[in-house]
Amino acid sequence: MSWGTAGVLRNRPAGLYLGAVLVSGFGTAAMLLVAAIWVKELTGSSSLAGLVTLGVWGPTLVGPLIGVLADRFRRRPLLIALHVAMAVLLPVLLLVDSAARVWLIFVVMLAYGVSFVLIDSAEAALVPAVVPGELLGDFNGLRSTVNEGMKLLAPLTGAALFAAYGGPPVVLLDVATFALAALALTLIRVREAPPPPPERWGRQLADGLGHLRRHAPLRRLVTCAGATMLLMGVNGTVAYAVVDAGLHRPPEFNGVLALVQGVGSLVGGLAAGALLRRLGDRRLTAAAVAVFAAGLALRAVPALVPVTVGTLAVGIGVPLVLITVWTAVQRETPGALVGRVAATVNTLTFGPGTVAVLAAAGLLALVDHRVILLVAAAGAGLVAGWALRGGARPAAPAPGLPTSAPAAAVSDRS
Numbered sequence: 001m002s003w004g005t006a007g008v009l010r011n012r013p014a015g016l017y018l019g020a021v022l023v024s025g026f027g028t029a030a031m032l033l034v035a036a037i038w039v040k041e042l043t044g045s046s047s048l049a050g051l052v053t054l055g056v057w058g059p060t061l062v063g064p065l066i067g068v069l070a071d072r073f074r075r076r077p078l079l080i081a082l083h084v085a086m087a088v089l090l091p092v093l094l095l096v097d098s099a100a101r102v103w104l105i106f107v108v109m110l111a112y113g114v115s116f117v118l119i120d121s122a123e124a125a126l127v128p129a130v131v132p133g134e135l136l137g138d139f140n141g142l143r144s145t146v147n148e149g150m151k152l153l154a155p156l157t158g159a160a161l162f163a164a165y166g167g168p169p170v171v172l173l174d175v176a177t178f179a180l181a182a183l184a185l186t187l188i189r190v191r192e193a194p195p196p197p198p199e200r201w202g203r204q205l206a207d208g209l210g211h212l213r214r215h216a217p218l219r220r221l222v223t224c225a226g227a228t229m230l231l232m233g234v235n236g237t238v239a240y241a242v243v244d245a246g247l248h249r250p251p252e253f254n255g256v257l258a259l260v261q262g263v264g265s266l267v268g269g270l271a272a273g274a275l276l277r278r279l280g281d282r283r284l285t286a287a288a289v290a291v292f293a294a295g296l297a298l299r300a301v302p303a304l305v306p307v308t309v310g311t312l313a314v315g316i317g318v319p320l321v322l323i324t325v326w327t328a329v330q331r332e333t334p335g336a337l338v339g340r341v342a343a344t345v346n347t348l349t350f351g352p353g354t355v356a357v358l359a360a361a362g363l364l365a366l367v368d369h370r371v372i373l374l375v376a377a378a379g380a381g382l383v384a385g386w387a388l389r390g391g392a393r394p395a396a397p398a399p400g401l402p403t404s405a406p407a408a409a410v411s412d413r414s
Contacts (some may be wrong), residue, residue: 003063003370005176005262007048007132007135007400008131008135008138008197008273008305009142010143011130011131011132011135012291012325013164013188013189013190013409014129014130014131014135014139015396016184016185016187016188017108017130017131017139017184017185017188017297018126018139018142018143018146019184020083020180020184020185020309021143021146021147021181022146022150022330023177023180023181023184024083024145024177024178024180024181025146025150025151025154026150026153026157026177027154027173027174027175027176027178028112028150028154028174028177029150029151029153029154029155029158029175029386030155030157030161030170030173030174031053031090031112031157031158031170031171031173031174031187032056032109032112032152032328033047033155033159034156034158034159034161034162034167034170035051035052035108035109036049036053036107037105037159037253038096038102038162038167039051039052039105039128042096042102043099043100043102043107048102051106052105052109054104054112055106055112055113056109056110056111056112056113057113057350058113058116058407059112059113059114059116059117060113060347060350060351061348061351063121063343063344063346063347064113064209064340064343064344064347066117066118066121067118067121067339067340067341067342067343067344068119068291068339068340068343069118069121069234069339070121070122070125070338070339070340070343071121071125071336071337071339071340071343072104073122073124073127073203074194075122075123075339076120076126076185076188076190078122078258079122079126079185080182080185080186082115082119082122082390083117083119083178083179083181083182084177084179085115085180085187086111086112086115086181086263087175087178087182089108089111090170090171090174090176092104092107092108092173092174092295093105093108093167093168093171094171095167098223100413101339103126106353106409108129115341117346118334119356120123120342120343120346121338121342121343121346122339122342124326124330124339124341124342125335125338125339126190126337127140127330128330128338129190130190130334131190133331135252135273135276136327136331137272137273137275137276137277137323137324137327138272138273138274139268139273139274140272140273140323140326140327140330141268141270141272141273141323142269142270144265144268144269144272144274144319144322144323145265145266145269145270148262148265148269148319149262149266150327151262152259152262156388157173158170158173158379161197164213168193168320170201174249182220184198184304192254194351195293197263199372203345206341207337208222209344211333211334211337212341213316215332217282217328217332218328218329218333219282219391220282220386220387221282221285221325221328221387222325222348223348224289224325224383224386224387225285225322225324225345225348225349226348226349226351226352227352227379227383228292228348228380229318229352229353229354229356230353230355230385230411231292231296231349231356231357231376231379232292232318232353233352233353233355233360234356234357234360234372234373235296235299235314235376236365236377237255237356237360237364238360238364238369238372238373240296241364241369242257242369242373243257245302245368245369246299246300246302246369246370247302247303247304256292257307257308260308260311260312260315261311261312261314261315262313262315263315264311264312264313264314264315264316264317264320265315265316266317267315267316268315268316268317268318268319268320268323269319269323270286271320271324272319272324273318274319275287276323277361281324281328282387282388283388284320284324285320285321285384285387286384286385286387286388287315287320287384288317288318288321288378289321289383289384289387290314290316290317290325290381291313291316291320291378292314292317292318292380293312293380293381293383293384293408294310294313294372294377295305295309295310295311295313295314295315295316295377296310296314296374296380297310297311297373297374297375298310298313299311299373300312300369300370300373300374300377301314302370308385321355321360322349324343325349326342326345329341329342329345340404344365352400358370360372
């Protein structure tokens with residue numbers, strides 16, 4: 001364990017925050033899987049089951065509009081209110097007992113998606129006040145590790161509960177985890193400065209976009225992250241072809257590779273803080289994308305060992321890119337803007353992946369999956385090289401905005 005990781009775990013507010021992420025992430029990962037299974041079981045439609053994911057991630061595409069709200073309120077009360085609101089809303093799913101009421105699942109999943117955007121935005125703004133600046137990379141790495149760990153464990157729990165007892169126990173589990181997360185957030189001692197007087201929505205949105213336009217190094221990192229997630233979408237689309245046409249294994253073998261990728265994500269998350277201090281933003285991004293490129297190329301080889309090693313490399317590289325850009329947003333953005341900038345970055349990062357999934361699915365019908373992966377690997381290599389190029393120094397903040405990121409002060413007293 002690095003000194004940075006140990007420092008985060010010794011910091012009481014940071015530890016409470018990670019606890020909230022852990023319990024909330026466990027319930028969320030279980031519920032998101034079960035929601036799709038539930039729709040499939042009640043309707044028999046794979047298409048409708050797939051639309052559950054669209055409901056959850058669709059609000060990300062309008063993230064900048066939603067993220068403005070995160071800068072209009074104190075962030076800790078907003079986070080508590082969002083977790084409590086989800087705990088109150090989720091029991092609506094207990095009414096779902098037939099295909100006629102499946103629409104309730106879609107409504108709740110859409111609310112999930114909106115809450116995700118707001119929670120991510122408010123969290124990005126609050127974390128710099130909870131965690132010392134030199135430990136931000138370590139905290140974000142640990143947060144990623146916790147989330148990935150929950151993705152490995154919670155879906156199995158949710159699926160087992162659903163198979164044995166149906167949807168209600170999973171709903172109640174998710175309600176309990178949201179409530180526990182809200183409780184953990186109330187225990188964090190933090191004094192937040194009041195938010196600035198609300199401006200017109202369009203002006204606030206323009207301020208967030210303007211910060212990225214003026215800050216060339218941050219804009220470069222966001223571009224690299226968006227390109228990486230676009231290529232990650234391509235990788236996910238050809239996953240079944242890698243297993244079927246490449247390895248001649250049954251579709252269920254994707255579960256094994258998903259586990260391998262998850263292990264890689266855990267490794268990348270734990271190493272992120274130390275690597276950020278050693279390499280800096282640009283070099284770590286370039287190295288992480290290069291590892292990702294190598295992983296894509298290895299997954300094109302029709303043999304078990306290269307595909308396994310490549311999947312592990314993909315799991316290591318992608319989280320490092322995301323952690324780096326998220327940490328840069330927190331460090332390089334004035335506190336009054338962090339919410340809307342974070343939401344904009346989320347849209348620019350994850351939006352391209354959605355487009356890539358659709359494009360790659362059509363391309364796969366015409367082109368061998370190995371060609372697609374090798375072209376994607378070459379593209380990732382170009383992104384890695386571009387990441388190393390130095391950007392212009394950021395322009396001065398817009399008039400009237402503070403020059404430092406923290407939006408609050410934290411007391412670490414017991």
